[in-house]
Structures are given as structure tokens and as C-alpha cells.
Amino acid sequence: MFVDQIAMNKVIVLYRRPSGKAVQGDFKLIFEPVPVADDGEILLKTRFVSVDPYLRGRMNDKPSYVPPFKLNKPLQSAIIAEVIDSNDTRFKIGDMVCGNLEWKEYQVATGKGLQLIQTADIYLTAYLGILGMTGLTACLGLTEIGRPKPGETLVISGAAGAVGSVVGQIGKIMGCRVVGIAGSDQKVKLLKSKFNFDEAINYKTTMDLRGAIKTVCPDGVDIYFDNVGGKISDDVLNYINKYARIVVCGAISMYNETSRVLGPYVQPSLVSKSALMQGFIVSDFADQFPATKKQLFKWLMDGKLSYHETILEGFERIPQAFIGLFEGNNEGKMIVKV
């Protein structure tokens, strides 16, 4: 044990449920003693923390596909941590693990649900993104619901985000014409230069988004991978083709709304185009995770996928990183380095 047992541990708890957009005051940094690994347990030191838009839903006191966070308890997300003490023969000091862990600088855990990660060939943080839930979401959402065919037009909202930027690249691998919608000129540039998108639109500066979509999708939209919802999606739905598939992966534009937002009904568009709109939750496809991770790893090694991160440093900045997701502060995956 090289951790001083009377050293204080930093922990971030949910202090208040956000009303609308989360603010710093909804979170609280508390201090408690660094814990000790008991029989069969390991002691972990947090290295990298993933923040993701879906966490906003867990901050509401409302049942959803994941249970809500509890008040005054630590929040959780995907974390890469280093084993610094171990009473479990499967883990040795210095090993790196990845799993759904608490927002604590130090924590004890059993090995359950933890993945030992290899750092030889790949950035460590890739396991929080392209080789983690982000990559799985992008790949399985696109292939299982979007079912891309070569030559089809794929439109992605939130295209420069963690999931969107991977969806577009996989769309290109599969032979689609790929169009991204994002919220800054810099993101648009990134999509075209680094991620190989055919076209990209800055929805914040485009006066006529609907017209812009029409211009860059002269053959209509076959697949719409939707991360944002709201008005952007209304506009895209105007140009869907017969048998279009709409992957509803997220609705970041609506996560902070305190009442139900109104928009044009989608049903008439769906009927007139025999189109499909389906909600996607990655955990429904758990049986395909191993094969999909292998595929993603291969694409990454072959240089077919690029990976982009926005990294903030400092444990205390986890709330700031999370809040920034809703201000479009990230390009690619948002991560906090501890």
C-alpha cells in the first residue's frame, strides 16, 4: 500500500437535480478517506473519465432505460483507472482497467464488470471512446438500424461529436455518401479534413438549413443518424427517400428541456415514404459487442478510422466537461484526465 490511508479522497456527488441545463451548483465535490481494498477487492486510482450526454437523463428522478442517480451519492460513468492495490489475483498493481465506475479519485471495486485493457497498440483513452460505448453505439446503430448500402446518402446530426464522427467514418467505409451537421466552422472543417465526410453544414450559421440540406443531398436522404433531435431533425425529415431509416440515437437538443417540446408530427413523413424510425440503445445489442469491438479495433489499426478527443485536465473539472457537452464544446470524445 503506497497510498497514505489518512489521505483525503475527492468525490463528486449529485447535490441537486438539474432543472433544465445542468450547472456547477448541481454537483458537489466532497472529501472522504481513501478506502482500503478488502479481501477479493482492488483499489483503483481514476486516470480518465468519460462524460456523455445520456448522463443528463440519469440526473432526473425519472425511470428510463438506466436508473436515475441518487442525490448526494457519487455519479458514475465509464472510467479508466489504474490498479494500485489488489487482493484479486486477476489484477496486479499497475494494470489498467475500464468500467462503469464512480466519480471518485480512489475507489475500491470487485473485478465484476471491469475490463483489463491492453495499451500496447492503442491510445488508452480509445477504450472510453471508439473501442468503448461510443464506437459500439456508432457501429451497431448504423449497421443494425441504418443498414447502409453503397451509394446511399447518410446524414448525421451532432456529426462532430463522439458518436457522430465515428458513424460518418463507418458510413464512408461502407460506401455511403456522408453528410454531417455540426455547430461550428471548425467542426465542419474537421469533418471534411480529418473524418473524410463528403459534405458538412454549420447549422448555426446557415440561415436556411432546409435548403442547405437539399443542396448537399441532391438524391435525398436514405439514412439519418440522429443525435440531436428537434428542429434540425424536422428539416432533415423533409428530404427522406422511400424506405429511409432514421436511427434515433440521441436527442441532445431536448435533454435539458423541462417540459415536453412540440414539433411537427413525423407520422405523415413516415407514411408517405414507408420510412422507419427506431430508437437505439446500445445495451440491447450486448451479444454483438465482442465481434464489433474486434472490427473497430481492426479498422483503427488499418488506419480506416481516425479518432479525436477533447481532453480537460483535473478531477474537479468533470462537471465542467459534462456541462460543456451541451454547449458543443467538444470535438470528438470529451474526456477528463485526472
Place this chain on the structure above:
Amino acid sequence: MFVDQIAMNKVIVLYRRPSGKAVQGDFKLIFEPVPVADDGEILLKTRFVSVDPYLRGRMNDKPSYVPPFKLNKPLQSAIIAEVIDSNDTRFKIGDMVCGNLEWKEYQVATGKGLQLIQTADIYLTAYLGILGMTGLTACLGLTEIGRPKPGETLVISGAAGAVGSVVGQIGKIMGCRVVGIAGSDQKVKLLKSKFNFDEAINYKTTMDLRGAIKTVCPDGVDIYFDNVGGKISDDVLNYINKYARIVVCGAISMYNETSRVLGPYVQPSLVSKSALMQGFIVSDFADQFPATKKQLFKWLMDGKLSYHETILEGFERIPQAFIGLFEGNNEGKMIVKV
């Protein structure tokens, strides 16, 4: 030729495109000479005319999955007609045919697209309804998109209409618990007594439709067969189960709207339940028509399906019958007898 060639023929044309709800003044009865069957043609006398909600869409000057009607040209729908003169060896005088024909008392046609119908075992008008597009829509929409499993809860809007009343009965055959939403106490009674629905709700007299749906669907909604759209559908969507399927077959509540109607976004419900919402157009499934018709015929013969019609008499009343669809004047299939 037993038709007097200087006799006048009644024809109903689209005189004006309806703005909102169609009114009598949008249609015009004109007279023209009864035509003569040329080489290879047959002369038909209209016997029964089907009017259907989807025709409203064709009255707008807007491309959809069927082309718009032309102004001052006859409207069209599914019609049963009698062959009264024939220059085509496949048809003899007295034969009954069914096809997509014009709103004319007499018309010439080639045999193309016409089905010779057998009247031995079945009501003639069944070919406009349960053995026609209505039955095919109900059966294929439910099985191909709804994919019912025994024990699941199936909710149907517009349940007492032509399609809805067949969907419910097929749902019962397939072992579902079936709940109908309709617009009068008489329809509710009909659904439970004649069509074997487990529960039915009169949405017009129920103060709290959402609560009523919850009460009659204690295990939630697995399949929602939607003929009406709008607020009724918003309420049903509150109770969908994980992996629910929503068959968007029609949106009669919205067909007459002159601007795009707003409602709560469906995307959050679809994501949180991994649910599917898909537009259904029966013509996409044409390769399955023969087998499906055979199945429907068998169920009808076996007494497993009941059939209900609302019949108006008189060629001139076709517009009235059509307009009545949007006032909920029909129970089951709406037909005009000429």
C-alpha cells in the same frame, strides 16, 4: 350493345382542390355521352364504389406515394363494376370485376389491372373491403410491422373503421389482447360485441384518455396500429413497452390540416423504449397479396372474421360518403351502391 349510345353518363370530377376538410363544392357532377367499347376493350357499369381516407391526399397538388388527382378530371377509387359489353375474350357480359376505376357510371377499360371476382361464396362488396386493400392493409400492416406475439397488447386507433376493425380481429386470432379507440358509444359497443375486442374506449366522451389507456392496458402497449395520428397517438405513446412497434398506417386526424400540426416529439419515447415506428403503405407488399388474400378468405369462410359495412345508395352520393369518413360516419367499410 344494349346501352343507348346517346344516353348520358354521370361522372364526378375534382372541381376544386379542398382547403382543409373537403366539401360538396369541391366535387362536380358532369354529364357526358356513354362511351363505346373499342377493339379489345370492355364497357363497365359501376355497381359499388369504395371511398377511403387516403384519397384526401390525392386531392392536394402535392406529390406523395400516389400521384395527385387532376382538376376537372374524374376521381378514382376501388370499384366493383359489371361487364355490359366486351371485345375482350377474357370477359363476358355479366361478369363482375374489381379494380381502380373512375367515378363514372359507365366507363370503358382494358382488362389491365382488373380482377374477375367470384360471387359464389362471398358478398360482392367484400372485394372492396376485407378481401381488397382494406383487408390486405390490416393483415400485412399488422404482421409485417406489428409482428404480434401471443399475449401482447395491441392498441388500435380508428378501431371501428374499415382497416381498424379487421386489424383487431386478426390480432385476436394471433392471441393478442386487443384494445380499440373509437369515436362513439355505438362503435365501442360494436367493437366489443361483433369484433371481439377485449376493451374499447370512446375518445370523444373520455375526459382523460391517457388515464383510460393506462387502465385498460395494465401491462403497457406492445403494438400500436395507428390510423388517426394526432393527440390520440401522443397519449398511446406514453404507455409503450420496451421494443414496442408502432404501425403508422394513416393519420386521418391530420389529412385535412392546411398547415403542419405540432405535437410532442416522439423521438424521446422511441429511444427510451428501443421502439420502432414505421410508415406502412400496402402497395410495398404487393408480392404478398395472393397469399394474404387466400388467408383472409379462409378466415372469413371459417367465421373467424366478421365484416361490417356502411352503405350509401346513389352514384351522386360518392362525395357525401367520402366527406363522411372524416366525420366518423362509417362503421367498418364505407361503400356507395350505385
